Amino acid sequence: MPADFDVTIIGGGVIGLACARALSHNRSVLLVEQHFVFGSETSSRNSEVIHAGLYYPPGSLKESLCIEGRQKLYRFCDDHDVPYKKIGKLIVAPDEENPELIRLEQKALKLGIPLSRLSASEIKEKEPKVRAAAALFSPETGIIDSHTYMLRLAQEAEKSGATLMKQTRFLQATSTEDGWLLNLDTEDGEYTISTNVVINAAGLHSHDVALRAGVPASALPTLHYCRGHYFSYQQASPFQHLIYPLPEKNLAGLGIHATLDLGGQARFGPDTEYLTGHELRYGVADHLREKFANAVSSYFPCLESASLQPAYSGIRPKLSGPGQPAEDFLIFETNSEKKSKILHLFGIESPGLTSSLALADKITARLPTAT
Numbered sequence: 001m002p003a004d005f006d007v008t009i010i011g012g013g014v015i016g017l018a019c020a021r022a023l024s025h026n027r028s029v030l031l032v033e034q035h036f037v038f039g040s041e042t043s044s045r046n047s048e049v050i051h052a053g054l055y056y057p058p059g060s061l062k063e064s065l066c067i068e069g070r071q072k073l074y075r076f077c078d079d080h081d082v083p084y085k086k087i088g089k090l091i092v093a094p095d096e097e098n099p100e101l102i103r104l105e106q107k108a109l110k111l112g113i114p115l116s117r118l119s120a121s122e123i124k125e126k127e128p129k130v131r132a133a134a135a136l137f138s139p140e141t142g143i144i145d146s147h148t149y150m151l152r153l154a155q156e157a158e159k160s161g162a163t164l165m166k167q168t169r170f171l172q173a174t175s176t177e178d179g180w181l182l183n184l185d186t187e188d189g190e191y192t193i194s195t196n197v198v199i200n201a202a203g204l205h206s207h208d209v210a211l212r213a214g215v216p217a218s219a220l221p222t223l224h225y226c227r228g229h230y231f232s233y234q235q236a237s238p239f240q241h242l243i244y245p246l247p248e249k250n251l252a253g254l255g256i257h258a259t260l261d262l263g264g265q266a267r268f269g270p271d272t273e274y275l276t277g278h279e280l281r282y283g284v285a286d287h288l289r290e291k292f293a294n295a296v297s298s299y300f301p302c303l304e305s306a307s308l309q310p311a312y313s314g315i316r317p318k319l320s321g322p323g324q325p326a327e328d329f330l331i332f333e334t335n336s337e338k339k340s341k342i343l344h345l346f347g348i349e350s351p352g353l354t355s356s357l358a359l360a361d362k363i364t365a366r367l368p369t370a371t
């Protein structure tokens with residue numbers, strides 16, 4: 001008997017939705033999301049920056065999918081009326097011959113990412129309020145309305161026939177001869193459906209989902225929750241572009257930067273704070289203001305710290321712990337020799353939003369060809 005669905009995707013964040021859109025062209029697709037709104041976890045708790053692809057380890061999926069994903073994302077925004085602005089970004093350094101700045105410059109050249117060095121007068125002209133001895137300008141960096149983007153992905157998937165179910169929680173997967181039986185908890189009670197392939201795009205819960213699909217805990221990479229806080233700036237934005245300091249050691253974060261939303265409001269963040277345990281705690285403590293004021297005033301000396309207001313936070317599902325080198329996105333496949341294929345997506349932290357369309361295409365290419 002044919003399965004109910006060719007593919008079932010667990011998780012309706014930006015990655016699950018991008019997969020649903022890509023796969024529904026020629027497959028029957030079910031996507032289940034436990035919450036009432038798609039993308040209400042990490043996908044709506046980020047900087048909404050379309051990254052150029054400068055920072056990531058050479059040859060990593062983060063690097064290649066960010067570069068490819070950025071191009072695909074700008075095209076998608078144009079074609080589907082998703083608001084964005086390619087406003088560009090300054091990466092600023094306190095000294096002229098900063099080795100990290102030189103490294104980024106050389107890397108951009110090698111990868112073909114547009115990037116130019118700004119002279120002191122050009123920095124002043126572009127961003128009069130910024131203090132920096134040297135800066136790079138990345139014209140390909142932009143900001144996006146991530147909520148409209150996810151809405152369009154969902155609409156496109158549904159147009160191609162995908163079934164997208166909210167308030168539906170995946171409970172358990174049992175492997176069969178040629179696929180899977182999935183237990184789902186819906187508003188109307190528990191259901192069991194059959195599917196050939198499963199994609200685990202559950203973000204911060206991807207390990208829990210893997211365990212519920214029978215992957216032994218010993219086979220799973222360690223998952224670290226790393227929270228990033230944001231403070232909004234309660235004054236007119238002092239900047240026209242995104243302003244980034246040099247990235248943190250081991251790329252734990254990109255440094256407390258200044259981003260703008262599409263309405264022109266400035267905010268600062270995110271920092272990095274590793275959490276103990278796997279509880280989703282999104283509070284932004286008021287006492288962090290001092291840490292933010294110190295970091296931001298290094299490139300924005302006129303900052304009035306009283307204008308910093310705790311705003312929101314997001315949690316990165318990291319595969320690297322404190323002080324460890326950055327890990328790549330991981331597409332983890334169990335049952336590869338069987339017909340009942342399951343792909344787990346682990347460690348989809350930044351630049352996951354930028355990479356989403358390219359990652360979805362990569363996953364599509366790893367699935368059996370549609371009949």
Ligand SMILES: Cc1cc2nc3c(=O)[nH]c(=O)nc-3n(C[C@H](O)[C@H](O)[C@H](O)COP(=O)(O)OP(=O)(O)OC[C@H]3O[C@@H](n4cnc5c(N)ncnc54)[C@H](O)[C@@H]3O)c2cc1C
Pocket residue numbers: 010011012013014015016032033034035038039040041042043044045046047048049050051168169170171201202203204205206209227228229270313314315316317348349350351352353354355
């Ligand atoms: C602080 C921060 C800043 C960032 N900034 C940027 C940026 O500027 N640019 C960029 O490109 N990227 C950025 N990112 C990364 C980006 O936000 C993520 O890579 C992306 O949102 C991950 O999407 P996802 O779909 O994998 O996860 P999520 O959005 O977390 O989606 C997973 C979904 O799975 C659902 N789910 C889990 N378990 C179940 C279950 N059992 N049953 C049903 N549903 C389930 C959850 O409810 C959730 O909605 C940032 C991330 C953080 C934390």
